[in-house]
Amino acid sequence: MKAILCKAFGLPDTLTLEDIASPVPGPGEVLTQVKACSLNFPDTLTIRNMYQFKPALPFSPGSESSGIVTAVGAGVTHVKPGDRVFTFGSHGGLAEERISDARATIRLPDGMDFITGASTMYAYGTSYHALKDRGQLTANSGSEPETLLVLGAAGGVGLAAVELGKLMGATVIAAASTAEKLAVCQQKGATHLINYTTEDLRERLKEITQGKGVDVIYDPVGDQWAEPAIRSLAWRGRYLVVGFAGGEIPKIPLNLALLKGSSIVGVFWGAFTQKEADLSQKNMQQIATWAMQGKISPYISKHYSLAEAPQALTDMMERRVVGKAVVVL
Template sequence: MKAILCRTFGLPDTLTLEDIPSLVPGPGEVLTQVKACSLNFPDTLTIRNMYQFKPPLPFSPGSESSGIVTAVGEGVTHVKPGDRVFTFGSHGGLAEERISDARATIPLPDGMDFVTGASTLYAYGTSYHALKDRGQVKPGETLLVLGAAGGVGLAAVELGKLMGATVIAAASTDEKLAVCREKGATHTINYTTEDIRERIKDITQNKGVDVVYDPVGDKWAEPAIRSLAWKGRYLVVGFAGGEIPKIPLNLALLKGSSIVGVFWGAFTQKEAGLSMKNMQEIAAWVMAGKLAPHISKQYTLAEAPQALTDMMERKVIGKAVVLVS
């Protein structure tokens, strides 16, 4: 079978397309024929050995995918060969076959296509866990989403709107912000041309925002925390901006605010029941047309390195999807 392989850590142009032996699932594992693989920013970190999950070399990148079950290992009973599923993990999606943990393999709802299935788990799962379980967003509250045009950011915009919040989307270009408005943002901030703190003061009439969803970090974290309202919640989702910020803790004291970590991957393992409930709710919203992944572009398997490069260069709005087979 064909697979994109990372044989040495580096940039996407070091990845190779190769023929490798077929895979065999072990106990508690599921083998799928991959149909589509949706890329996420952590995939660009994993191939550079910069992410908390560090697969042994060589490995195929790609954290979430959809496909058809072709075999199951001992003890797996909730899916069987022939079932359509979506699945996730730290790697393995950019290949014609994928081995996945059965706990991370979920039946695809009837009527959901493979591209949508591959684009649903990671972004919506992360953002719903962040907003519902960690941020406890309530109707009528104000939500600021940084990096709002990325995969998880755009999902947070959609979910925030659906949960009854007033959404402020912050991104780097007017083109990206236009998509954010289409997805439900009431207000937008171009943080390359506008002063983010002054804009938030203007939008909220000096009250500040109730929740900050931050997958970017870097230089945007501190002004966002300074823009929190009393008892606001700052959600630490990721560091796509490059630098992990150092936050003056007196800001949390002065605002009576909370700095809350969001680690969806660990949540799916440690609280599997609640995670599955979240995913069922997300799938129902997608099937009802209340949520719809924004697909920036579709790529072939051979074009996967270019897709990762486009993601690193901030050219992707929403999701980049690789059609595998």
């Protein structure tokens, strides 16, 4: 089979496309013929040895994919050869065939195509868990909807948070780096838009919330935006630590949480799917239902071939991707 390989940690242009032997599933594993692999920012970190999961070299990048089950290992009963599935893990998706943990392999709803399947569960799973389980986002705070600020709102998880926040009844404030990206955020349901490369984030948030502050902040960016965002929280606000796509992991003065009676809350969807599998499955069922009802849909900026996967990862690193980049096999 053909696979994109990371043989030494480095930038995407060091990845190679090679023919390798087809894998064989062991106990508790599933082998799929990959049809689509949706890329996420952590994929760009994994190939540089900068992510918390560190696969042994060589490995194929790509955390989430969809495809057809071709074989299962001992003990696997919930999927069988021929089933259409979504699967995720720290790596393995940028290949014609993929071995996955059976616990991270879920049957696709009837009628959901492979590209949508590969683009939905990771982003919406992360964002729904963040907003519902960790952020306790509610439609009403007193007599008014809660406000949700989404940083990096034009990325894959960011756009999912914008869309879900709107669906869950919040007033959504989208912050991104260009007018073009913000236009997509508006299409997905954002009521207010902030270009944080040309506008003062704190001043705009004061203006939008009339000085009250933001109830929930969804932050997959970190870096220089984290502290001004936390300073803009409302009383009992919740700041959701989703990721650090901006590069630097910020150091936060903890007195800010004290003064606002606020919460700084970690969001680790991958661990959640393992440690709280029943609740995770319920979340997935809700996401699949909304997707099939047309209430949510991933924004896909571009399709790439397997050979073009290094370019797709470069585009992600250079902030040229709006929503999702998908490698189609």
